[in-house]
Amino acid sequence: MGNRSDYLPLFETKSSRRHFLLKLYVLSIFAAICMIWVYRVSYLPVEGVLERWTWIGMFFAELWFSFYWFITHLVRWNPIYRYTFRDRLSRRYEKDLPRVDIFVCTVDPEMEPPIMVINTVLSMMAYDYPPEKLSVYLSDDGVSELTFYGMLEASRFSKYWLPFCKKFNIEPRSPEAYFQTALEPLDDPVKAKEWLFIKENHKLYGDMKNRIEVTSKLGQVSEEIRKEHKGFSEWDSVSSPRDHLTIVQILIDGRDPQTMDNEGQHLPTLVYLSREKRPQYPHNFKAGAMNALIRVSSRISKGPIIMNVDCDMYSNNSNSLRDALCFFMDEEKGHEIGYIQYPQAMENVTKNDLYGNSLNVIFEMEFPGIDANGGPMYIGTGCFHRRVNLCERKHSNEHIVDWKRVTEIKIEQSARALEEECKVLASCTYEENTQWGKEVGLKYGYLLDDGMTGFSIRCRGWRSVYFNPERKAFLGLAPTTLLQTLTQHTRWSEGEFQILLSRHGPFFDGYKKIPLKLLLSYCIYFLWAANCFATLYYVIVPSLCLLRGISLFPKASSAWIQAFAYAIIANRAYGLVEFLCCDGTFQGWWNDQRIWMFKRTTSYLFGFCDTILKMLGFANPAFVVTAKVASEDASERYEQEIMEFGTPSPMFNILATLALLNMFSFAGGIKTVISDAENKVLDLFASQIILSGLIVLINLPVYQGLFFRKDSGRIPNSVTYKSLVVSVLACSIALY
Numbered sequence: 099m100g101n102r103s104d105y106l107p108l109f110e111t112k113s114s115r116r117h118f119l120l121k122l123y124v125l126s127i128f129a130a131i132c133m134i135w136v137y138r139v140s141y142l143p144v145e146g147v148l149e150r151w152t153w154i155g156m157f158f159a160e161l162w163f164s165f166y167w168f169i170t171h172l173v174r175w176n177p178i179y180r181y182t183f184r185d186r187l188s189r190r191y192e193k194d195l196p197r198v199d200i201f202v203c204t205v206d207p208e209m210e211p212p213i214m215v216i217n218t219v220l221s222m223m224a225y226d227y228p229p230e231k232l233s234v235y236l237s238d239d240g241v242s243e244l245t246f247y248g249m250l251e252a253s254r255f256s257k258y259w260l261p262f263c264k265k266f267n268i269e270p271r272s273p274e275a276y277f278q279t280a281l282e283p284l285d286d287p288v289k290a291k292e293w294l295f296i297k298e299n300h301k302l303y304g305d306m307k308n309r310i311e312v313t314s315k316l317g318q319v320s321e322e323i324r325k326e327h328k329g330f331s332e333w334d335s336v337s338s339p340r341d342h343l344t345i346v347q348i349l350i351d352g353r354d355p356q357t358m359d360n361e362g363q364h365l366p367t368l369v370y371l372s373r374e375k376r377p378q379y380p381h382n383f384k385a386g387a388m389n390a391l392i393r394v395s396s397r398i399s400k401g402p403i404i405m406n407v408d409c410d411m412y413s414n415n416s417n418s419l420r421d422a423l424c425f426f427m428d429e430e431k432g433h434e435i436g437y438i439q440y441p442q443a444m445e446n447v448t449k450n451d452l453y454g455n456s457l458n459v460i461f462e463m464e465f466p467g468i469d470a471n472g473g474p475m476y477i478g479t480g481c482f483h484r485r486v487n488l489c490e491r492k493h494s495n496e497h498i499v500d501w502k503r504v505t506e507i508k509i510e511q512s513a514r515a516l517e518e519e520c521k522v523l524a525s526c527t528y529e530e531n532t533q534w535g536k537e538v539g540l541k542y543g544y545l546l547d548d549g550m551t552g553f554s555i556r557c558r559g560w561r562s563v564y565f566n567p568e569r570k571a572f573l574g575l576a577p578t579t580l581l582q583t584l585t586q587h588t589r590w591s592e593g594e595f596q597i598l599l600s601r602h603g604p605f606f607d608g609y610k611k612i613p614l615k616l617l618l619s620y621c622i623y624f625l626w627a628a629n630c631f632a633t634l635y636y637v638i639v640p641s642l643c644l645l646r647g648i649s650l651f652p653k654a655s656s657a658w659i660q661a662f663a664y665a666i667i668a669n670r671a672y673g674l675v676e677f678l679c680c681d682g683t684f685q686g687w688w689n690d691q692r693i694w695m696f697k698r699t700t701s702y703l704f705g706f707c708d709t710i711l712k713m714l715g716f717a718n719p720a721f722v723v724t725a726k727v728a729s730e731d732a733s734e735r736y737e738q739e740i741m742e743f744g745t746p747s748p749m750f751n752i753l754a755t756l757a758l759l760n761m762f763s764f765a766g767g768i769k770t771v772i773s774d775a776e777n778k779v780l781d782l783f784a785s786q787i788i789l790s791g792l793i794v795l796i797n798l799p800v801y802q803g804l805f806f807r808k809d810s811g812r813i814p815n816s817v818t819y820k821s822l823v824v825s826v827l828a829c830s831i832a833l834y
């Protein structure tokens with residue numbers, strides 16, 4: 099850049115201020131909320147201990163909701179959106195593009211089938227990027243021969259697949275996803291020629307898929323296949339997934355002039371890694387895998403840019419790598435950017451998103467606002483990092499990278515020698531007495547290692563960027579049963595809460611180094627777990643009080659009720675419109691309301707309690723992996739949007755108890771209204787009756803699961819009995 103004045107940025111940021119009418123609307127909700135506080139304070143019951151304390155409880159719950167409401171709107175106030183200029187990037191830097199190392203993690207060949215994993219790997223290899231500068235690493239924590247076999251097949255198939263992708267510039271570049279959507283062109287002769295290629299590749303892919311699936315079904319690799327690659331012999335010494343030596347296999351050595359695709363072009367480097375594991379050493383889950391990958395890749399390719407994806411998150415947009423570089427390499431602002439986070443979009447959510455898994459509102463509405471307030475957190479998959487950043491370095495302007503120099507690193511050893519060296523780097527003992535997991539690499543000891551790592555990167559002065567291009571960068575798989583969804587959210591809410599309370603979290607390290615506005619924005623997620631109490635209070639206490647005859651809301655005939663009604667209805671309406679704007683359906687919104695309640699009364703409660711227990715030293719953090727496949731009839735029910743219970747779980751006990759409790763109190767409320775001639779009861783208790791009525795309405799799928807369904811996804815009898823006993827007991831205590 100000779101002259102500053104003709105500097106053209108590689109990306110731009112546009113802010114979109116919310117319309118002032120919308121702001122007015124939000125402020126009007128705030129006014130109603132204030133009225134609620136005034137009401138609570140001025141009408142505090144003077145008589146009756148129970149009356150008084152339940153009232154105070156309501157007040158606290160409402161204060162909590164108000165605070166939470168406040169931070170969600172703080173985030174939404176002035177969102178920003180980013181745009182990149184890839185043409186400028188390639189004009190200025192095409193020859194000097196940095197090496198990029200892509201890390202894919204997998205852990206279990208049954209929950210994460212090899213064919214899915216290699217589709218992700220192939221889509222990464224097919225990025226629109228110079229192949230000699232691209233390396234894809236797979237970390238296999240399951241040390242599975244089947245996954246390795248899949249990788250071997252992928253390395254062969256890539257010789258056809260990559261030239262095909264580039265020749266016809268297709269999207270998406272995961273073969274499975276591509277062939278699902280590819281349609282035969284009937285009228286266009288040019289396209290018809292292309293179709294021949296597509297058919298040829300489809301057949302190659304189909305054959306490969308078949309081989310991999312047959313082997314997966316067998317559960318082991320046949321003797322014939324074993325002879326095809328020296329790597330299989332490494333499994334001779336593997337006794338169990340928790341007890342084995344490191345396995346490193348460079349399946350494609352990008353430096354080797356002999357390894358070309360079938361059109362004579364270079365191929366990206368492809369590496370399989372399964373780090374050493376021993377029962378006596380903690381393996382630190384995904385963070386441990388990532389750190390091993392960081393070290394191994396620093397020997398093999400040493401890309402200054404690192405990207406991490408989950409094994410189910412294939413690349414849906416072959417430009418996202420260049421997009422990310424537009425941020426890092428921007429001459430003016432790039433040097434302060436530590437990482438670029440893409441949203442997690444889900445491929446498998448059904449039309450009405452029964453389990454509220456699409457996360458669209460978070461990624462379309464909240465993250466652009468968080469970006470404006472200072473930058474998103476690192477949420478694991480779909481994030482580009484600077485390598486220096488993960489190897490601990492404070493941000494300072496002296497470290498401006500000269501991109502033209504970084505690429506010059508030459509690695510001379512043979513692939514064999516590199517593999518041997520890497521074995522040491524990925525061994526259990528390597529990290530002993532080092533700063534890995536503390537100051538260097540991803541942090542250990544946290545359930546959300548990525549969240550904590552991102553937070554500390556921010557504390558060191560780097561900025562982060564959120565980028566959400568029109569064509570989604572990655573598509574992954576959301577859980578497909580209720581229990582999996584709730585379990586995933588237990589892990590997330592617990593992990594977020596753990597960061598909040600940690601010694602390196604916002605209260606200790608964070609508050610001086612991160613602007614308050616950003617900390618409050620992060621609090622939406624940090625406080626997920628803490629949300630459980632106010633919600634539990636609101637779904638239990640008003641209904642029990644209805645049975646007991648304690649009124650907790652203004653009379654239907656009083657003016658105060660309008661404040662409550664307005665605050666609640668206006669807020670829900672806002673949420674509904676927002677939901678519809680994010681491509682949701684009305685039914686989807688309703689489902690989301692249900693899942694909102696389910697999560698808050700189960701996942702978040704468990705997350706909260708677990709965090710506290712772990713802080714007191716009663717339990718160790720453990721990562722429950724989300725399955726990416728389900729049984730046949732469960733998948734069928736998922737497609738039909740029928741709620742899946744099936745197995746007994748304490749979470750279902752809670753859900754069923756709450757549903758029954760509200761059903762009883764709603765019935766009780768209606769009964770007293772009918773028997774009351776003067777309509778006094780209705781005036782006093784209308785709000786509580788409506789509240790439990792709404793809870794009953796939202797719980798309809800639970801009653802179905804309890805009493806009306808016969809299939810294997812219904813609520814198990816043991817859960818039904820337990821929850822009946824508890825809810826009847828609670829109601830009788832309230833009545834007498």
Ligand SMILES: O=c1ccn([C@@H]2O[C@H](COP(=O)(O)OP(=O)(O)O[C@H]3O[C@H](CO)[C@@H](O)[C@H](O)[C@H]3O)[C@@H](O)[C@H]2O)c(=O)[nH]1
Pocket residue numbers: 203204205206210237239382383384387407408409410442477478479545546547548586589590593721722723724725
């Ligand atoms: O011991 C482990 C456990 C998990 N994983 C991998 O970690 C990824 C995420 O696991 P998954 O069960 O799919 O969890 P999700 O809740 O779907 O993942 C989200 O949440 C995680 C943190 O809880 C982040 O790390 C992920 O990037 C983010 O997509 C997967 O690729 C796993 O193979 C490992 O490599 N080793």
Ligand SMILES: [Mn+2]
Pocket residue numbers: 408410574575724
């Ligand atoms: Mn996942």
